[in-house]
Amino acid sequence: MDDLKEIAKKAPSIAELRDKVKQSKTLDNVGGMVKQVFERKEASRQNAHSRLKAVMLQDRTTMTADALMDLRNHIIVLLANFVPVDRRRLEMDIKQSGESLVLTANVRVDLEPQERMANGNGDFEERDWLLSPKRTAALRRDMLDTVGSYMPIFPDSAKVREEHFSTHIMVYTSLRIADGVGFDENAQQEMSVSFRSGEF
């Protein structure tokens, strides 16, 4: 009993506790204000842009996110057979063009200066192309086969073009989707590959 009395004596009074809470709240507020002033919040704009890009890609094809991710990976593998591909540098998009949808997959290829066979003016000549006419035709054919296994596409609609810049080369590929809106929903269910959000 005496022990309990002793403990009660040592314990802070309610008024003291109130003061302590008040003090800590004030400190928290000051801390929060300092944090607000100095902490740089990550801008939400970029986040919105990348989320929308992914979600709109799905809307345009009525394909699931998984199926799109799977398709993207297949396109990377396919392009890697023809050009050196950095998988982070692949931009895939599906956009309405006239009455059909167009799928584009563009990749930026950065080559070391010694690898770039520029002539004296820094311009590239036909012989310096990454893709010879023969290889371009092969890439077109493989694009049709790969994308055609995911969605109906217009035959012979695949286009491949490369453009040389002073620092890099862009390889542009595109093909027309025959009926993007009416994509077979049953086919979507069969595709399941894990999707990392924000990948596109």
Add this chain to the structure above:
Amino acid sequence: MQGEVYVVNSGKGGVGKTTATANVGSALSLRGKRVVLIDADIGLRNLDVIMGLENRIVYDLVQVIEGVCQVQQAMIRDKLTENLYVIPAAQTRDKSAISSEQVKELCNKLREDFDYIFIDSPAGIEQGFKNAMEAADKAIVVTTPDVAAIRDADRVIGFIEAAGLTKPELIINRVRPGMVRRGDMMTTEDILDLLSVPLLGIVPEDEHIVVSGNRGVPVVHDNRSSAGEAFRRVAARIEGEDVPMLKLEVSYGIFTWIKKMVGFKRPMGAKA
């Protein structure tokens, strides 16, 4: 005279479609063009109140289409601008009351007397939207810089392009330059990258819009309103003029700060 029919849609509701229709139409009539605005949002009409013409309604769009009255009897003449008329939507019917063929027929009739016919389409992608879209030659899509509105705008753009209309033009409404500057609102470039359509106008968030709606006077009548100026520029672009986009700037001056502190607001002139 062979007028052009524009449909104004958005996908998502509440982005300022009706405000845009009222203001672009008013701005074109201020430029001397003969304009008629059709409210196709049957059951949820609002164009009349935005224009301040709600007390003048006798007949509506459905009654015109059903042959209850002549189209001229349903057209309400604007109180501020000459050559501007409004055909109100029916408030007590639903969107199935009219078909796309009927709207098309009406627009073809109006083409003969007007330079521009604007159809204020209902939000969404239902029958009302299709009725409005199929009657039009060109489309304007209104969006705000937020994810839901942009996603819905993309859906609508897809339908418009699939319907064979020319590529729709975009009005980005309620842009807040301060938020864009801070990186908390998508930029015009971001939105154009996502939607891939030509830009018709950028309209800043402006308190005058609310005031003008309260008064039933489109904001293009207020020369001090930045949104009004943006809509006037949209009208000029529709007329084929090469007008620069409105420069949206954040004011950081000491006077802006003082004005904010004392809650000073510019009075809105309602005079035409």
